[in-house]
Amino acid sequence: MKIILVAVQLAFATLASAQHSHPNKNALDNPLSHKIEVSSGSEKTVTYHLYVSDTTVNYANNKIVRAIAINGQIPAPTLEFTEGDTAIIYVHNMLHHHETSTHWHGLLLPNIEDGVPYLTTPPIKPGGVRKFVFPLKQSGTYWYHSHTMLQEQSGLYGSILIHPKKEAHTVDHDVVLLLSDWTNENPSEVHRTLRRNDPASEWYTIKKGYAQSLDKLISHGSYFQRVKSAWTRMPAMDLSDVYYDAFLVNGKRSIDLSQYKPGDRLRVRVINGSSSTYFYLNYGGGKMLLIAADGLDVSPISIDRILIGTAETYDFLITVPSDGAYELRATPQDISGSTSVFIGSGEKVMARDISKPDVWNMNKMMMDMTVNFPGRMKMNGMNHGATENTDMDGMDMGGMEEKNKAPKKVSQEKQSQSDNQYPAHDMKMDDGEKILDSLQKQDHGGHNMESNDMAKMKLEQDSADHKAYGQHRETKEHNEKNMDHSMHDEMADHQIGQDSMADVVFNYDMLKALEKTTFDPARTKKNYHLTLTGNMYRYVWSINKKVLSEADMINVKKGEVVQFTLENTTMMNHPMHLHGHFFRVLNKNGDYSPLKHTVDVPPMTSVTIEFAADEDKDWFFHCHILYHMMSGMARIVHYEGSKRDTALATAPLKNLFKEDRQWFFYGNFAAKSHMSELQANYFNSRNAFRLEANANYGGQYEAEVSYERYLNDWLRPYIGFRGLQQKYYNVFNGRQTFEQDYELPVLGFRYTLPFFIEADVSVNMKGRVRAELEGEQWLLPRMFFNWRANTDKEYHLDIEYMLAKKLSISAGYDSRYRWGGGLLVRF
CATH class of the missing domain: 2.40.160 (Porin)
Structure with a gap:
């Protein structure tokens, strides 16, 4: 039997190696995903075999470099299930000298199956195999990746699609888009470069054209601002630590979706599977209808642009246009490249360019980095608070060079039609369907492809609202400083999506759950204040000024409601991810605050999350920027009285601490x-x-x-x-x-x-x-x-x-x- 198993492994390894020169093959079409379905009555078991092996790729600069693939491809195969299925996944480690692991990001599953080596799951030794078994309690868009050292950066990541038992939205096709970043350098060398304290540590900034040199500071009028920050030992500003050679979608620089017919409705599932990149997403066809966040449906919102944090997922409804191939573009936060998806056939219609950031002007940069939580940034020691909103919430009034420019190949008349659309807040599910019809089921010449009286009525009402709004806008600008906050919020909400001079830019206050997410008030509540700290000069990242290996665990009791106030005192965004739980991101929607598993905490802001402590084992909580986590920004959430699984007897916890103790x-x-x-x-x-x-x-x-x-x-x-x-x-x-x-x-x-x-x-x-x-x-x-x-x-x-x-x-x-x-x- 053992001989047969080895033979099967070798056979799959041979097939995988045959594909090494083509690691970008569409996962849904790849027979190496080795999917097996077995039904028993109404229940279904879905089995996959995943083979982790060395490979080589050529993504950038015509340079062949080493990577790690699953079933011979990067990204790994898309794992497809239906809510209620039982997943059986065999992960075969065919690496010769290295352990590996697999974490099922965002899935609610037994603790032993979570995949964090030495904490919840034993690592998979070279030549070994790990069988994962868990029920699918949820539906939505998720992903999986290695949680061993820097393997994720080398290619160990893939997408998960779980269909609901009952669809909330009618679509013709599901499209999974997995965004990632790629460096031709060995990830260990990247990490070492970041930890250096010499000019080499600035090499990535130099490559991106953002050098904080004296000539640049003087030419941008920010020399004295830099002097002031250097006096407090604050390092020079940057948006992203690493210079990447390529940004990819499904393992390619760009892909086209010309196979879909005009009028087809697509559920576009976007996963930020990068190691350390935030992506702006915008569409050449106008507004996108956002319908799900981190796998869970939300009240639909119509937006022009979104900043997607590392490890977040968002679903959108987009209708295939009839008059061209419209670009859905993902641009890294530091505007150092992009990757594109073209929806439709014919002449390409490009998405708008996003202006490069002024990294030399720290105050403006800080405002730009808080796009997901506008109005919350602390300036000069003042916390503007989570409940304060300005007229700018959800709108991008900066960088007007980009905002007032129509997409390439799109006339000003068409641009005007896409800009004057619908409010972004408080939409019902039915409204979302109508908005999608109006926004996207057009031939981009102003004519609907199908009759929709309700959409026309809404357009007429919005036009009237917009006209009335224009009449009182000047008066409002004079008086808004004296407004009551509640009225201020209401008017800000009204303005979002109505002003043709401004795009609707997503922020977390727009996320509204479909049902109340509050917990039983009788439950005991425990509060933790967690300060996200770090030293960019030494590249050490921490929580409450302690790295993981130095800190105590966060102790919780089963049955409690646990609240984390996350205060970011650093100059970087931190996407904080909690394993094994969904948490409420407390926003202006109160009882309907959304549930997520990963939350962006922008620089100099505080974000509050809370979750029900209904588990009984230890779980990982960490920043999902890979190099921040590896440098110490992580904690263990420990359920009081819990004991480690006996399967971890040969996988001591101290091995996890070696990551931030690395020499x-x-x-x-x-x-x-x-x-x-x-x-x-x-x-x-x-x-x-x-x-x-x-x-x-x-x-x-x-x-x-x-x-x-x-x-x-x-x-x-x-x-x-x-x-x-x-x-x-x-x-x-x-x-x-x-x-x-x-x-x-x-x-x-x-x-x-x-x-x-x-x-x-x-x-x-x-x-x-x-x-x-x-x-x-x-x-x-x-x-x-x-x-x-x-x-x-x-x-x-x-x-x-x-x-x-x-x-x-x-x-x-x-x-x-x-x-x-x-x-x-x-x-």
Whole structure:
């Protein structure tokens, strides 16, 4: 029997390897998904076999790189079920040297099946197989991915489609669109680059054209703003940590849906399966009807644009047009590329371009990043609150260059028709169907493809509303500062979707559940304030200033209602995901606040979620930006009294903590005409070993090896050994002294001052005290000025120009070794 099983595995591996040059094959058509259905009365068992194996891909720059595939394809096969089915999924690990795992993102299932290695589920060892069995209690759009190290970035992700027992919307076809980001670099190298503390850590920003260099700050009029933020040790602004070589939809740069007939109604299921990218989604055919969020149906809303956080899913109804191929475009938040889906046949009609962000203007950037929660950002210590809304909620009044421009190939007359449509709030299910007919079942020449009297009546009413609104708009602008908040909200809601000068931009306050989501008020409620913290300078991400391995678990009792207030004190968006539960995202809809499994928490905002503690085991809660989670932004939600499953006996929890305790190595070597320099660092989130050495070609040198411990983000005492043979200035007697010592212990501390100036104070066993300061100024996108000075009256000035990520030209002056220049190589 074992021989037969091995033979079957080898057969599937052979088939998978045959497809390695075509990893983008449509999952729904791929026989390797190996789907088996067995019915027993009204119940159905659906079985899949998934084979994880190494592969190669060529997604960008005509470069073949290594990846990991499931059944020979990236993304992995779409797993399709019907609500009430029982899923049986065999995951075969055919990797030679690495464990793997599979997490079923958003599914409510037994704890042991959740797929977080060492916490809920044992990892799948090389050559091993794991059988997952769970009932499908829900319907909707979900996905699955590896939860082992950085494998998700290498290709281990796929989509899940669960049909409801009873359809709420009539559609002709389901279309699953899985968005992802791709880098040709090894993901481990990406993570190491982010953790470096040298110019190489800025390489991704340079590649994207967002260098925070002196010339850029001056030209954008934001130099003094940068000085102010640097004084508080706030790093330069950025939207996304990583430079990606490609953005993909279903594993391709773009796809077309020309196979569908004009008038067909599509349920477009969009999954953000990226590792660290937020995507803007907009459509060349006008507004989209959003009908589901994170797998659950919501009150339909008509929108022009949405920012989809990492790991979120949204469903839309779109009707296939009759007069062209209309672009559905996903654009990363930093506008560093895009990926497209063309709906229909014929001439392409492009979606609107989204303006590049002004990353040099921090205040404007912060406002742009809070699109999902407008009006909540704290400015200058003031929290504008979750209940305050401005006239801008749901509308994008910035970047008017983009907003007032009609899609390419679409006339201004057609654009006017798509802009004057329907309000986005408080729509019933029937309204959603009518809006879809009106918005999308047109031939884009102003004529409906089918008669719809109700849609016409609604258009006429909206036109009248819009005209009346225009008459009072000027008066409202003069008086809105004195408005009562409740009236302000009402008018803001009315304006959304009515102003032809502004697109309807999605925000969470638009999400409204179809039924009340409140919990029994008699249940005990427990509140936790969780501060999302981090140090971009060191690239350490945490909650309440502690990484996962340092923190206590979040203790809950079964039967409680647990509320998390998530306060983001960082400059990055964080998509927070809770395993095993859906939670209420408390918004302006009160009792009808939506249920989600992943929520975006924008910079400098607070978001409150709550969930029913109805489970009985431990579950994972973490930021779904892969590199943030791996750097420590995670917690374990622990049910009091729960015990670990016996299947985890050989999978100790301490192995999970190794992720944020991971050690990194980096350094550089400079060979110049007057001296040589070597720096090397071996470190993790709390500890570091450092080697620094320099020498000229006349026999003078200095070298130091030290161990330092981070007590907080900025202060670290150290102990080490310093060897030197050179002249130095004695601060006690004011004389030049020649010293030669090969094994001299030193004690000291290092501290990061404002403007990221590094201070180093040390004393050796002979009582010699030395204080040193060093810093860096970013002059031009690829040029840096470095300086160093100490109390021995030594100083060092250096200009570095980056030729590539790992290679620079370096030249300057050293008080000991004089002028010179050469090459600097990073490793």
